[in-house]
Amino acid sequence: MDVSQDLAEYAAKHTTSLLDRPEPAQVDLGLLAAFDNTPTDPEAYSAALNPHLLALTLASTSTLLSSLFALDTHSTPLGPVFRPPPPTTLLPREKPLPKPKPPTKWERFAKERGISHRKKERDVWDEERQEWVRRWGRGGKNKEGEEQWLHEVKAKDDADHDPAATARKERKARIAKNEAQHAANVAHAAARASSSSDASSSQAAKASAREQRKKELERGLLVSKTSTASLGRFDKKIEGEPKVKGVKRKFENNIAAGGWGEEKGKALDVLKSVESGERKKTKGTQQEEGGVSHRKAVRHLGREQRAEKKRGKR
Numbered sequence: 001m002d003v004s005q006d007l008a009e010y011a012a013k014h015t016t017s018l019l020d021r022p023e024p025a026q027v028d029l030g031l032l033a034a035f036d037n038t039p040t041d042p043e044a045y046s047a048a049l050n051p052h053l054l055a056l057t058l059a060s061t062s063t064l065l066s067s068l069f070a071l072d073t074h075s076t077p078l079g080p081v082f083r084p085p086p087p088t089t090l091l092p093r094e095k096p097l098p099k100p101k102p103p104t105k106w107e108r109f110a111k112e113r114g115i116s117h118r119k120k121e122r123d124v125w126d127e128e129r130q131e132w133v134r135r136w137g138r139g140g141k142n143k144e145g146e147e148q149w150l151h152e153v154k155a156k157d158d159a160d161h162d163p164a165a166t167a168r169k170e171r172k173a174r175i176a177k178n179e180a181q182h183a184a185n186v187a188h189a190a191a192r193a194s195s196s197s198d199a200s201s202s203q204a205a206k207a208s209a210r211e212q213r214k215k216e217l218e219r220g221l222l223v224s225k226t227s228t229a230s231l232g233r234f235d236k237k238i239e240g241e242p243k244v245k246g247v248k249r250k251f252e253n254n255i256a257a258g259g260w261g262e263e264k265g266k267a268l269d270v271l272k273s274v275e276s277g278e279r280k281k282t283k284g285t286q287q288e289e290g291g292v293s294h295r296k297a298v299r300h301l302g303r304e305q306r307a308e309k310k311r312g313k314r
Helices: 005-015 040-048 049-069 105-113 141-147 163-225 258-275 294-313
Strands: 027-030 031-033 123-126 131-134
Touching: 027 049, 027 123, 031 049, 105 163, 141 163
Parallel strands: none
Antiparallel strands: 027 031, 123 131
16 A cells, blocks of 8 residues: 555645745854844735744744754753853843942042052962961961960060960951941941932922922912902913913803893892801700790790789789
8 A cells, every 4th residue: 555645745734834035044042042134025924914924933943943953962861962052142131230339438549549459369478388378267377476386475575475365366456447447438438328319319309399389389370360350361471371270260141041030039049148147056956047046035025024014013
C-alpha cells in the first residue's frame, strides 16, 4: 500500500510557509528577542491585517529559534543546555536613578584642595618579617605594638606599666575618634541637605500663600461686582479680571401672566407675612411669635370683668 501521497498531503497541510523578507530579523539571544526592522507591505497590511501580522511573527520566531539551535550546548543531568551571550540591546531603566548622597566635610575639603582619594591596600610589606601581612584584623600591622613578644620600657615609665595595654588603649581611642568624626560629618551633610530642602519648602509655602491671597482678592472682587443691581454688567472691566460664572439675576415681568388677580394675590401674601411675622414656637407654651397668647387674653378679659363688677357695686 502506497501512502506517500497521503504523507505529502498531510505535510503540505500542516506546514506553514515562511514570509519572504528582503532583510532577516535582527536577533538578540541575550534577551531572547528578534527585531524585524523591514517596513511592512501597505497592501498586505490593509487587505488582511491579522494573517499578515501572524506571518511576520512566524518569520521572526523562526529566525530566533534557528539562532538558538546554532549555539554550542553541553550535557548536564537535566539534559543539554546552552549559555546565551550577553544582551546587546540597551533597555530603559525600570526605576529612576538614585539621588546622589550629599558630600561630607572631608569630601568637600578634598575637592577644594584637589586631594584624590586612594583606597588603601589590604596587605602591607613588613620589613622585619620580609613578607606581606594584613593591615587590619588579627595579626595585622595596626596591632604590632600589642602582640609583639618584647616591649621596650623607658626609664620614666612606672614599674607596673603595661606597654601592650597602653598600645591597645591608644588604638581604641583612635577608632573612637574616627567614628565620632565620621558621625559628625554625616550629621553635617544631612543638615546641609535638610536646610536646602527647607529652603525649597519655604519657597513652596510662599508660593501657596500668594495663590491663597490671589484667590481671596478674586473672591472679594466677585462679591463687590455682584453687589450691584446689574451684577457688575455695566461696571468698568479690570485687566486680568476673572470671569463671573453662574451668577444671574431674574427679573419678573411688570404685568403678571395671570393678570391683575395673580399680582393682587402676591401682594396679599406679602402683607399677611408682614402682619403675622415669623412663626416660631416658644419652649413650654403654644405661643407663636407675632401671634396672640390665649392665656394672656383670658387673664386680661377676667381682670376687666372684675373691674366692671366693682364699679357696678359702688
